[in-house]
Amino acid sequence: MPEQLNDQTLDKQFAFLREIDQLKSVIRKSPLIDKSRRENSAEHSWHLAMYALILKDSSDKEINIERVIKMLLIHDIVEIDAGDHPIHETVDNKTQEEAEQKAADRLFGLLPTSQGEELKALWYEFEAAETNDAVFAKSLDRLQPLIHNVATNGGSWIEGNVSHEQVKQRYGSVISAGSKRIWNLVQKLVGQYFHR
Amino acid sequence: MPEQLNDQTLDKQFAFLREIDQLKSVIRKSPLIDKSRRENSAEHSWHLAMYALILKDSSDKEINIERVIKMLLIHDIVEIDAGDHPIHETVDNKTQEEAEQKAADRLFGLLPTSQGEELKALWYEFEAAETNDAVFAKSLDRLQPLIHNVATNGGSWIEGNVSHEQVKQRYGSVISAGSKRIWNLVQKLVGQYFHR
Numbered sequence: 489m490p491e492q493l494n495d496q497t498l499d500k501q502f503a504f505l506r507e508i509d510q511l512k513s514v515i516r517k518s519p520l521i522d523k524s525r526r527e528n529s530a531e532h533s534w535h536l537a538m539y540a541l542i543l544k545d546s547s548d549k550e551i552n553i554e555r556v557i558k559m560l561l562i563h564d565i566v567e568i569d570a571g572d573h574p575i576h577e578t579v580d581n582k583t584q585e586e587a588e589q590k591a592a593d594r595l596f597g598l599l600p601t602s603q604g605e606e607l608k609a610l611w612y613e614f615e616a617a618e619t620n621d622a623v624f625a626k627s628l629d630r631l632q633p634l635i636h637n638v639a640t641n642g643g644s645w646i647e648g649n650v651s652h653e654q655v656k657q658r659y660g661s662v663i664s665a666g667s668k669r670i671w672n673l674v675q676k677l678v679g680q681y682f683h684r
Numbered sequence: 685m686p687e688q689l690n691d692q693t694l695d696k697q698f699a700f701l702r703e704i705d706q707l708k709s710v711i712r713k714s715p716l717i718d719k720s721r722r723e724n725s726a727e728h729s730w731h732l733a734m735y736a737l738i739l740k741d742s743s744d745k746e747i748n749i750e751r752v753i754k755m756l757l758i759h760d761i762v763e764i765d766a767g768d769h770p771i772h773e774t775v776d777n778k779t780q781e782e783a784e785q786k787a788a789d790r791l792f793g794l795l796p797t798s799q800g801e802e803l804k805a806l807w808y809e810f811e812a813a814e815t816n817d818a819v820f821a822k823s824l825d826r827l828q829p830l831i832h833n834v835a836t837n838g839g840s841w842i843e844g845n846v847s848h849e850q851v852k853q854r855y856g857s858v859i860s861a862g863s864k865r866i867w868n869l870v871q872k873l874v875g876q877y878f879h880r
Contacts, residue, residue: 505734530727531708534727537733558737599738635698635702
């Protein structure tokens with residue numbers, strides 16, 4: 489339900505759109521494919537939305553692709569306050585979860601109330617990874633850095649000293665929950681990389 | 685209509701998703717709001733998709749917000765081959781148009797045929813700026829750099845020596861075609877900037 493449209497609504501919306509510009513300065517572990525630098529979370533979010541648009545027919549379960557795209561557009565916004573936490577690093581999950589929930593309250597709280605609540609609910613749905621849409625979104629979020637690591641001959645796996653077995657564990661379950669087809673194909677790429 | 689799903693389909697889709705990583709290295713004139721560097725076209729595309737998601741109720745005409753978001757996700761992909769052409773620079777329009785069409789053929793041509801044709805058609809629709817969806821998408825593409833220029837105390841207007849009158853001309857018609865409400869509000873911001 490749209491709120492009543494007035495200048496105050498627009499002011500809040502612009503404040504949010506200005507604030508999230510900071511996602512362009514959150515730097516991830518994954519390299520760009522040309523290895524020129526590391527990827528930031530804003531361009532990563534764009535790339536994931538494109539992954540969803542292109543790979544939508546590979547989801548094992550029925551999905552609403554538009555919801556998946558929206559989920560992926562907002563999935564990392566909490567990192568503006570809570571930072572990026574790569575899968576190959578140990579982290580205090582409870583502290584991290586609390587920091588992200590606080591970030592979601594602050595950032596989505598900049599928006600008009602009902603719009604902010606709607607997006608926060610979508611972010612919680614992504615985090616919970618239970619609905620078909622969230623499971624597919626999560627699988628793409630795990631897939632894209634794998635593609636970059638293979639394409640850059642190791643990428644963040646080299647720094648993190650990650651083994652073939654660890655890649656299969658840390659990526660396989662999440663990717664194959666969304667699409668067994670995709671995991672079947674990419675595990676061949678992963679195998680080729682580790683046997684080189 | 686999805687093509688038959690097989691490994692060749694996925695290979696083509698992955699080739700496209702790897703290729704468009706280069707959009708992260710196309711640098712625009714607009715600064716980030718913290719002025720730390722210029723924006724690239726991939727993170728700009730993410731930001732525009734977020735503009736659409738947040739400002740959807742401000743469109744003057746009825747729109748399909750999911751189509752607008754998809755349009756904005758792909759609107760700059762041709763820049764991988766054809767480069768970014770800022771509005772405050774003179775450019776040979778015919779040469780530029782030909783370069784972009786060639787880029788669209790090559791890049792969307794990496795995809796399975798029907799998927800590539802569908803996205804190319806969506807990009808042409810954006811470029812033609814005739815449908816409601818394209819008019820609103822174009823207005824957001826003009827709005828976002830304006831917000832950055834105001835927030836950074838001039839941004840690319842200073843380098844380009846752009847006057848208040850030129851801003852009204854170059855931004856006003858496109859933004860107000862999508863949303864008179866938004867233009868009414870932002871022209872106040874623009875006025876405040878130029879009277880400082």
